[in-house]
Amino acid sequence: MKDNIMNKISGRWVSERELALEFNLGINCEPGTTNQSQLLTSKVRRKITQSRHPAGAAVVLGAKSVHIIWSLESSAGLLARDSQTIVAESIQWFEDLLHDSANKDKNADLAAKKILITARYADSAEISHDLEKLAGENKISATEILQRHLATTYVVAFCGFQPGFAYLEALPGSPKIKALRHDTPRAKVPAGAIALGGPYCGIYPADGPGGWNIIGLTGMRFIDPLNGQEVWQPGDLVQFVEEVK
Template sequence: MRILAAGDAAVLVEFPGSGGPVSPAVLPFTAAAARGRPAGIVDVIPAARTVAVTFSPAAIAPDVVRTWCADLSARAVADAAGADGSAEPPGEALVIPVVYDGPDLDAVAGATGLTRAEVIDAHTGTGWTVAFTGFAPGFGYLVGGDPRLEVPRRSTPRTRVPAGSVGLAGPFSGVYPRSSPGGWQLIGTTAAELWQPRRDPPALLAPGTRVRFARAGEAA
């Protein structure tokens, strides 16, 4: 683990790779930071293997921030090492209903050796967790799904992906919160609003949120 300066008002906590797409220490660090942080810490922003911590230099000294991050990181690494990877995080999962009508559903089936029905069953049959957010407001990178669904991004990205499109890329699944370019393999659509500025909070998904996909009209 390294703590790197990122300008004069932020540090970057860099966790070692673990062989997977996301460091298992990122979510414990983020969760611990959410439970309590010193005055002067402005934001904690997780990514796949790093966490950016921004702060106000007028309110807290950089050395204090680095010490806090180091203590939190050590506990997060220990928590990740002792966690049972087969156990789902506590709490009720958010259910996102999906109509599995995506234009890439057949391509995903062909790439994985599954039938269309098996792709859908694999996507709905396993719980997912938001590892981090980014790309667009409200877009969550979900991990923990059935490993048979790992497929590459499209060789040619689309110039426009409709809002609500549900996609796969590598080990991740995600939902496009608004129309945008994108290269993920699209397997379905949802009417769920991933980003609503008038809602509190605006984003439906946050790091650590558990998600289950369900066929639209069916119970999870």
């Protein structure tokens, strides 16, 4: 397992204090596909987001990379050391983390939550949706698009974009929906809009521009007001339910 991983992780600096560790077995980004990486199981993703880099740097998870971002205060320490050594140590740290997940923590319970999200899927004054666009691209009816979405159990792959946002991946075996992003993003998507983009589903946490395909609207928010933490972690399951009037 370990040797196997070694060849697949590469490290490159993308700024003076930010190192990108990239792994080439990441999820497939083809529209509508749901393949999970061999390396990035939900358990590993969760472990990464809960990890601290030994140097105290922040660890941020992307779809096919982990970025390690050193603080401003670490600048002197970074300059004093050989950059390739830091890269090698960081790859080693990441390999150990993957190795532990594959072995030591193999049987640990993920303790995934299941989050039910109630939502409205009809056009309203607040949203104009893209169900017809998706219906055209998938050569099925708008109703069938919604049925597929509601029949899908999603898993939190990783957080990002904005605070309170999670990239939701359809569990393997779910019905497929192809969702090409808009060429020109909408100038304003309302907070709570449920949207599909590439292989992901997501909920816009705040008003702002967005290029994903809007299908519905929820009043739920995903940051706990008591502690400012996101309510979900990688591995948690999400199911959408149509709000009954």
